[in-house]
Amino acid sequence: MTSAGCVVVGGGPAGLAAARAAARYGVRVLLVDDNPELGGQYYRRMPAGFGVAGHHAFGRESDEGQALVTEVRALGVEMRLGAVAWGIFDRRIVAIATGDATERVGAETIVLAPGAYDRPVPFPGWTLPGVFTAGGAQNLMKGYGVLPGRRVLVAGSGPLLLVVAHAVMRGGANVVAVCEAAPLAGLWRYAHRLLPHLNFVQRGYRYQQDLRNAGIPFLTGHVIRRALGPAEVTGAVVSPCASDWTPLGGGERTYDVDAVVVGYGFVSSLELGRLAGCEHRWDAGLGGWVPVRNRDMESTVPDVFIAGDGAGTAGAAVALEEGHLAGLAVANRLGRLAGREYSREASRARGRLLHLGGFRRVMDEVFRFGPGLAALADGETTLCRCEEVTHAEALEAVREGATHVNEVKAWTRVGMGRCQGRMCGPALALQVARATSRPIGEVGVFTPRPPARPVPLLALAREIGGEVQ
Amino acid sequence: MIHGDARMAGIERGPMVTMLVDGGVVVAYEGESVAAALLASGRRTTRATSRTGESRGYFCGMGVCQDCLVTVDERPNARACMTPVRDGLRVHTQRGLGEWGGSR
Numbered sequence: 001m002t003s004a005g006c007v008v009v010g011g012g013p014a015g016l017a018a019a020r021a022a023a024r025y026g027v028r029v030l031l032v033d034d035n036p037e038l039g040g041q042y043y044r045r046m047p048a049g050f051g052v053a054g055h056h057a058f059g060r061e062s063d064e065g066q067a068l069v070t071e072v073r074a075l076g077v078e079m080r081l082g083a084v085a086w087g088i089f090d091r092r093i094v095a096i097a098t099g100d101a102t103e104r105v106g107a108e109t110i111v112l113a114p115g116a117y118d119r120p121v122p123f124p125g126w127t128l129p130g131v132f133t134a135g136g137a138q139n140l141m142k143g144y145g146v147l148p149g150r151r152v153l154v155a156g157s158g159p160l161l162l163v164v165a166h167a168v169m170r171g172g173a174n175v176v177a178v179c180e181a182a183p184l185a186g187l188w189r190y191a192h193r194l195l196p197h198l199n200f201v202q203r204g205y206r207y208q209q210d211l212r213n214a215g216i217p218f219l220t221g222h223v224i225r226r227a228l229g230p231a232e233v234t235g236a237v238v239s240p241c242a243s244d245w246t247p248l249g250g251g252e253r254t255y256d257v258d259a260v261v262v263g264y265g266f267v268s269s270l271e272l273g274r275l276a277g278c279e280h281r282w283d284a285g286l287g288g289w290v291p292v293r294n295r296d297m298e299s300t301v302p303d304v305f306i307a308g309d310g311a312g313t314a315g316a317a318v319a320l321e322e323g324h325l326a327g328l329a330v331a332n333r334l335g336r337l338a339g340r341e342y343s344r345e346a347s348r349a350r351g352r353l354l355h356l357g358g359f360r361r362v363m364d365e366v367f368r369f370g371p372g373l374a375a376l377a378d379g380e381t382t383l384c385r386c387e388e389v390t391h392a393e394a395l396e397a398v399r400e401g402a403t404h405v406n407e408v409k410a411w412t413r414v415g416m417g418r419c420q421g422r423m424c425g426p427a428l429a430l431q432v433a434r435a436t437s438r439p440i441g442e443v444g445v446f447t448p449r450p451p452a453r454p455v456p457l458l459a460l461a462r463e464i465g466g467e468v469q
Numbered sequence: 470m471i472h473g474d475a476r477m478a479g480i481e482r483g484p485m486v487t488m489l490v491d492g493g494v495v496v497a498y499e500g501e502s503v504a505a506a507l508l509a510s511g512r513r514t515t516r517a518t519s520r521t522g523e524s525r526g527y528f529c530g531m532g533v534c535q536d537c538l539v540t541v542d543e544r545p546n547a548r549a550c551m552t553p554v555r556d557g558l559r560v561h562t563q564r565g566l567g568e569w570g571g572s573r
Contacts, residue, residue: 034532036553041531047500049483082551117533127536129513129526136530139550144505145480171477231524232513269533385528385536388520418535418546454535454546 003106004030004078006330007094009085009272010113012040013316014308014323016068018111021327023075025336030105031072032080032096034453038072039065040115041135042316044143061316087450088276091301095450102459109303109330112273113323116266116309119287119369120423121156123376124226126262127385130233134160134263141167148173149259153236155179155224156263157245158367162207164261169214176255178211179222179238181245181264182367190362197359223247225376227260236260245370265369266313267426271448276304282441285361286312287369288426289445295350296329297322305329314360321353374434383431384424386417394428398435404444405429418454421446475509486556497554504530504537504549507560515539515549519565540567 008019011033023029031038039045043065080096087095094105118133125131130149132140134156137148141164151174154165165178194201211218221240225247228235239252267288270280278299279292290312297305305326308319328345331337337345377383379392389412397411405428408414414428415421425446432443476482482498489495490512497506504527507515514524515537527537530550537549539560545567549560561567 034551036551046480047483047498049500050498051481052479117529117531120534127523127525127528129515129524132527133529133534136528136550139530140505140508140527141477144501144509145477145482146501146505146509147475147477148508149475232526385525385534388518388523418538419533423529423534 014319015113017323018327025331114269246372
């Protein structure tokens with residue numbers, strides 16, 4: 001078994017910042033990421049050899065990300081790219097699969113920076129090819145310069161909608177409308193709290209102006225009701241919604257589109273933290289489960305730290321600071337960074353986090369997830385995309401007495417497929433809560449099992465040894 | 470399937486490669502993912518599901534949802550969004566869990 005002072009899982013802003021901070025003080029760091037390139041989703045950039053008029057010009061994030069990646073590489077951080085961390089055993093042993101090989105690394109400390117993914121919200125037609133998550137559409141455009149379609153509806157909630165719609169428009173496709181579920185009324189009430197964060201506000205405002213100037217309708221208080229098309233997307237229907245995002249009858253509009261981009265914010269990837277035994281809690285403000293952490297980003301399991309969007313989504317700026325804090329704490333824990341210097345460095349990062357937290361809380365309030373979206377799905381609507389379990393099948397289990405998401409899983413196979421319940425878990429919790437009239441936080445969360453991601457049997461067989469055919 | 474190339478104009482791309490998709494030639498650029506190249510060529514469906522046979526394709530774009538599975542070089546269940554293109558790559562859309570050996 002190999003060993004490392006610190007295994008960092010995730011090569012986005014939080015993981016890179018953690019690896020940098022720890023490696024700077026001489027910690028032997030091993031960084032694991034599923035992608036072939038470092039940077040995560042936020043720093044995703046086009047491949048080498050791509051460019052605009054001879055320049056590798058892909059915006060500020062990309063430059064910032066490249067600088068960080070270069071620094072981390074220069075510090076001699078060991079990498080496992082295109083590799084999945086699929087289990088954590090005995091608290092400190094991380095199982096990593098790279099292609100058809102798997103290895104176990106004994107880690108003195110672990111930093112989990114697994115990030116987040118688009119909150120899946122089922123509606124009729126959401127499985128049709130041509131329906132993209134906002135993050136998926138963004139990756140396609142930002143990572144490869146490929147458009148999701150020619151005529152695109154953008155729907156959901158949150159600042160990313162404007163970013164994606166803007167990119168689609170700039171990329172040369174038609175955006176038929178942007179549907180924002182939140183009413184966005186009375187935003188002036190937040191003016192004084194947003195004042196210290198004018199740079200973020202200005203960017204959002206500019207995107208909205210550009211869309212307006214292009215004649216693209218920005219429909220607040222609207223949701224996508226269904227995607228149309230027998231085999232691939234050919235259209236979409238939207239309608240107004242109530243303040244809790246319950247779709248309302250009447251006022252429906254139908255658009256001919258070849259792509260639908262849907263983003264209702266993000267949910268954290270929790271499985272590795274849960275496999276490590278870290279305690280989690282339901283956070284109504286964030287609309288999801290988050291790990292319990294102390295101010296050093298340490299989870300309830302000693303020497304296991306969790307940073308960035310994987311601990312409640314707050315964006316890249318927060319992720320950088322949290323990762324930095326976790327990396328410093330690791331260096332301190334391993335005796336590489338003395339208490340006084342640690343305190344000084346950490347309190348600087350905490351100060352910056354405090355500042356960023358102000359903006360984060362306004363965003364969480366303005367775009368607070370509306371549980372009324374549970375009413376979008378009908379009985380035939382797929383809930384579990386992998387195992388093809390419908391809402392009617394899952395709700396029948398609830399009628400027969402299931403009260404916890406794990407019971408519905410055992411009875412119907414919902415959540416047992418290849419994505420390991422990442423896609424259906426949040427949506428199932430919403431449905432169980434609604435059907436049993438309880439808060440979402442009380443219906444539980446799927447228990448993850450190793451392998452946390454699909455791993456080839458060949459890799460496991462080779463690890464055991466013997467002859468493999 | 471939608472028509473034309475969905476690649477944005479004005480971007481210089483890397484060296485051109487070709488892959489075979491269900492036996493047909495699809496042009497791609499080094500550094501692209503299989504999913505990006507498929508979508509760029511208008512191919513949105515990557516597989517049919519086991520139970521109902523309905524069409525699926527690229528959804529999350531970051532390796533999480535497992536919906537854009539394809540058979541690559543006779544080996545099924547590769548995530549198209551996480552698989553880089555390569556010259557001569559043989560890609561097959563697949564049914565259910567797919568079959569080892571390429572044809573479906």
